[in-house]
Amino acid sequence: MKILIDGPNHIIRLLQNNEFIHEIISYCQSNDINAGFFSAIGAAKSVTVSFYNLNTKKYQDKTFDEDVEIVTVTGNIATFQGQIRIHAHGSFSRNDYSVFGGHVQNLVVSATCEIHLTKLDGRIKRELDEKTGLFLLKKTNSEVLSRK
Numbered sequence: 001m002k003i004l005i006d007g008p009n010h011i012i013r014l015l016q017n018n019e020f021i022h023e024i025i026s027y028c029q030s031n032d033i034n035a036g037f038f039s040a041i042g043a044a045k046s047v048t049v050s051f052y053n054l055n056t057k058k059y060q061d062k063t064f065d066e067d068v069e070i071v072t073v074t075g076n077i078a079t080f081q082g083q084i085r086i087h088a089h090g091s092f093s094r095n096d097y098s099v100f101g102g103h104v105q106n107l108v109v110s111a112t113c114e115i116h117l118t119k120l121d122g123r124i125k126r127e128l129d130e131k132t133g134l135f136l137l138k139k140t141n142s143e144v145l146s147r148k
Contacts, residue, residue, distance in 0.1 A: 001013070001014055001015060001018060001023050001026075001027065002015065006031075007031065007033075007119050008118060008119045009116065009117075009118050009119075010027075010031075010115075010116070010117040010118075010119065011114070011115070011116060011117075012027060012114075012115040012117060013112060013113070013114050013115070014042070014109045014112065014113035014114075014115065015109065015112070016109055016110065016111065016112075017108060017109065018108070018109045018113070019106065019107065019108055019109075020040070020044075020073070020088075020104065020106075020107035020108075020109065020113060021086050021088070021104070021105075021106065021107065024038065024077070024086050024115070024117070025084045025086060027117075028077055028084045029084060031119075033077060033084075033117075033119045034077070034078075034079050034084070034122070034123040034124070035076075035077060035078060035079075035119070035120040035121075035122050035123050035124040036076065036077040036117055036118050036119045036120050037074075037075065037076045037077065037117075037118055037120075038073075038074070038075055038076075038077070038088075038115055038116060038117040038118070039072060039073065039074045039115070039116050040070060040072070040073040040074075040113055040114060040115040040116070041070050041071070041072060041073075041113070041114055042069075042070045042109060042111065042112045042113030042114055043067065043068070043069055043070060043109070043110045043111040043112060043113070044067075044068050044070055044092065044107050044108060044109055044110055044113070045065070045066070045067055045068075045108055045109070045110035046063065046064070046065045046066075046106070046107070046108040047063070047064045047068060047090070047092055047104070047106065047107050047108075048061055048062070048063040048064075048104075048105040048106040048107075049061070049062060049064075049090065049092075049100065049101060049102030049103060049104060049105065050062075050102050050103040050105050051102050051103070052103065052134070054132060054133075057132070057133030059103065059105070061105060062102075063106075064092070064100070066094065067095070067110055068092040068093060068094055069092065069093045070090065070092060070107070070113060071090075071091040071092060071093050071099060071101075072090065072091050073088050073089070073090035073091075073104055073107070074088065074089060074090075075087050075088030075089060075104070076124070076137070077117075077124075078123075078124040078125060078126050078137055079123060079124070079125050079126070080125065080126040080127075080135055085126055085135070087103075088103070088104040089101065089102065089103055089104060090102070090104045090107070124137055124138075125137075125138050126138065
C-alpha cells in the first residue's frame with residue numbers, strides 16, 4: 001500500500017497482491033478512522049462477490065479467478081462491537097466487456113487499485129437487524145458525523 005494523500009480525503013494506492021478489504025481495515029485501524037466512505041478503480045486477479053438472499057438470510061458467494069477491471073468499488077466504513085467493518089459493493093468487467101458485480105467479500109489486486117477514502121468525524125455503528133438478518137448502520141444520538 002502507498003499513501004499518496006493523507007486525510008481527511010485520503011488517496012491510497014494498493015499494490016499487486018494486496019487484498020482490498022484487509023488493507024482498508026488495516027489503514028483505518030492505523031489512522032483512527034471509525035466512519036467514512038470510499039470509492040476505488042483498478043484491476044484485480046481474483047474477486048469474490050456475494051448476493052444476499054433475503055429469504056434464506058444467507059450470502060451466496062461466487063469467486064472469479066481471472067484478470068478483471070475494477071469498474072468501481074464503493075462502500076462505507078463503520079464499527080461493530082468495536083471492530084472496523086467494511087461494506088463494499090463492486091462492478092467488474094472481463095476482457096469480453098461483460099460486467100458482473102455484487103457485495104465484495106474478497107478482492108486481490110493484479111496491477112493497481114486507486115482508492116479515494118473520506119474520513120467522517122465520529123463513529124457509525126452496525127447492529128443486527130433481526131428482520132433482514134443484516135448488520136445495518138446505526139448512528140447513536142450522542143454522535144455527530146461530519147467531514148473532517
